[in-house]
Structure formats: structure tokens, C-alpha cells
Amino acid sequence: MTLKRIVLLDNEAVQALRDPAHHKHQRVLDEVEFALKRVARTLSVRVAVPAAVRVEAGWDRTAPSWAFINRFPIEDVLLDTGHANTAAGIAKRTGVSVAYAHIGAVIHSMEADHVMVLTSDPVDLRKVAEGKPIQVVTI
Amino acid sequence: MTREEAIDRINELLGSTDPETINTSMRIPKALREAAALAVDELGVAPSTTVMAANALRSLLEATVGLAVLELHYEEYPQFRPTLANLAVVAAEWDGNPLAQQPELIRRYAEEIVQRHPGAEPEDVLLWAEAREYTAAAQKRASAEQASQADQRGAA
Numbered sequence: 001m002t003l004k005r006i007v008l009l010d011n012e013a014v015q016a017l018r019d020p021a022h023h024k025h026q027r028v029l030d031e032v033e034f035a036l037k038r039v040a041r042t043l044s045v046r047v048a049v050p051a052a053v054r055v056e057a058g059w060d061r062t063a064p065s066w067a068f069i070n071r072f073p074i075e076d077v078l079l080d081t082g083h084a085n086t087a088a089g090i091a092k093r094t095g096v097s098v099a100y101a102h103i104g105a106v107i108h109s110m111e112a113d114h115v116m117v118l119t120s121d122p123v124d125l126r127k128v129a130e131g132k133p134i135q136v137v138t139i
Numbered sequence: 140m141t142r143e144e145a146i147d148r149i150n151e152l153l154g155s156t157d158p159e160t161i162n163t164s165m166r167i168p169k170a171l172r173e174a175a176a177l178a179v180d181e182l183g184v185a186p187s188t189t190v191m192a193a194n195a196l197r198s199l200l201e202a203t204v205g206l207a208v209l210e211l212h213y214e215e216y217p218q219f220r221p222t223l224a225n226l227a228v229v230a231a232e233w234d235g236n237p238l239a240q241q242p243e244l245i246r247r248y249a250e251e252i253v254q255r256h257p258g259a260e261p262e263d264v265l266l267w268a269e270a271r272e273y274t275a276a277a278q279k280r281a282s283a284e285q286a287s288q289a290d291q292r293g294a295a
Contacts, residue, residue: 026221026225034221034230034261036209039201039202040203043195043199071208072205072208135232
């Protein structure tokens with residue numbers, strides 16, 4: 001089973017998924033439901049959130065207020081040494097936030113055939129991708 | 140055990156880092172076991188049939204739990220259950236279909252297809268939309284050709 005696609009969430013995608021009152025909640029639910037159905041059918045899709053995005057979003061997996069989103073199979077992408085180095089370079093070159101720089105580092109490190117990012121800021125996302133082919137879904 | 144409790148327990152187990160393994164008495168069809176062994180040996184899909192089966196089971200469980208979470212959410216907030224049209228728009232985005240730029244068109248064809256096929260899937264909507272758009276374009280070309288021929292006959 002080869003991983004064919006990884007779906008990354010940015011801060012607003014996280015906030016929108018978490019909160020039914022968020023004006024983009026429906027939009028992100030649509031994406032998540034489709035992703036989960038693809039996982040069930042193909043076993044080759046993963047949904048993930050970079051650690052720095054979680055920090056920016058305030059997503060504490062131990063906090064009861066995050067219980068709903070915690071139940072989804074959204075894995076953490078750690079900000080390890082390699083990602084920190086890559087993210088530092090991206091942040092310096094592009095001037096994006098730490099969270100976006102980490103998204104960029106994940107994009108650069110992924111072996112998935114297809115990296116998709118759910119984002120509210122496609123411009124910054126293109127910047128951090130730095131030419132690497134990715135699929136941007138604007139929420 | 141409530142469904143919420145079951146979901147939380149399954150997630151807890153899936154998140155466990157306990158390396159302990161166990162021999163199971165799970166019986167699977169012999170042919171399936173042989174097919175899996177061939178896929179591992181000849182196609183290199185996984186280091187072993189055990190790894191392949193465990194990974195597949197994990198992915199399926201994660202997806203099943205995620206969909207169960209959504210189902211609970213929709214019971215509380217039925218207004219958020221995605222429509223076929225919404226999912227078809229997402230399918231177009233995921234698959235790089237140019238129709239993703241025309242969500243209203245997708246919505247129209249989604250409404251159309253459920254009249255004939257109530258169980259249609261998002262990908263069916265896209266196929267239907269492409270077929271209908273192709274037919275409409277072909278009809279337009281044919282009409283234009285007929286008009287052009289009529290003009291030529293009139294001029295003669």
C-alpha cells in the first residue's frame with residue numbers, strides 16, 4: 001500500500017473543523033468526509049497537521065474543548081530537527097509565519113505522490129511550496 | 140458502551156505505542172492469504188503480509204472511526220451533512236477536474252442525476268456532468284454547421 005496523498009490542514013482549516021459556528025465549518029466537513037471515504041476505499045490517504053500549525057491554532061489534544069476534532073484520525077507532523085532547519089530557511093526566504101514555514105517544510109519532505117493543503121491563504125502556501133507541485137484547496 | 144465511548148476507546152488503542160504483538164486466531168480465506176503473499180513477494184507492496192494486513196486494518200479503522208464521528212456530528216447538527224453536490228465539488232478538486240472551477244454547474248448536474256440514480260456517488264456526478272457538457276457542445280457544433288450550410292445554400 002503506497003501513500004498516494006497527504007492532506008495537510010492550516011490554522012483556519014483546524015479552527016473551521018473544530019467549531020460548528022465557524023463560517024467555513026461546512027466547507028471543511030465536506031473535505032474531511034470525502035477524505036475519510038477515500039481512505040476507506042483506497043487506504044492511501046492520510047490527513048495530518050504540522051505541529052506548528054497546532055500551536056498557532058491553540059490545539060491542545062489534552063483539552064476537553066478540542067474533544068470533537070481529537071476524534072478524527074488527524075496525525076501530528078512533528079517539528080523535528082530536519083523540519084526545523086527547512087522551516088527556518090523558508091521563513092527567512094519568504095517571510096511567512098512559523099506555522100506556514102512548517103507546512104512548507106512538510107511539503108518539501110513528503111514522499112507522497114500528491115500533497116494537498118486545505119488553506120485559507122493560497123498565496124502564502126504557494127510561497128512556502130517554493131515551486132514544489134502541490135494541490136491547494138482554498139477553504 | 141456508548142458510540143462516543145467506543146470511538147474514544149478505539150482511538151486510544153490506535154494511538155497506543157505498545158509494541159506487544161499477539162497471535163490471532165482470525166481465519167481468512169486461503170486464497171486471500173495466498174494473494175497477499177504474492178503481492179508482498181512479487182509486487183513489493185509491503186515488507187510482509189502481516190505488515191500489509193495491519194496497515195490496511197489500521198487505515199480502515201481510522202476511516203471508519205472518523206466517519207462515525209461525522210455521523211454523530213450530523214445527528215446533532217443535521218444541517219451540516221454534506222450534499223451530493225458538495226461532495227462532487229470536492230471530488231472535482233481532488234481529482235483535478237476542470238469542473239471544480241464551475242461548482243454551480245456541478246450542483247445543477249448533481250440535482251439532475253439523483254432524479255435518475257438516487258444512490259449516485261460524487262464521482263458519478265462528475266461523469267454525468269462531463270457527458271452532458273460534451274453532448275451540449277456537440278449539439279451546438281452541429282447546429283452551427285447546419286446554420287452555416289443553410290447560409291451557403293441561400294447565397295448560392
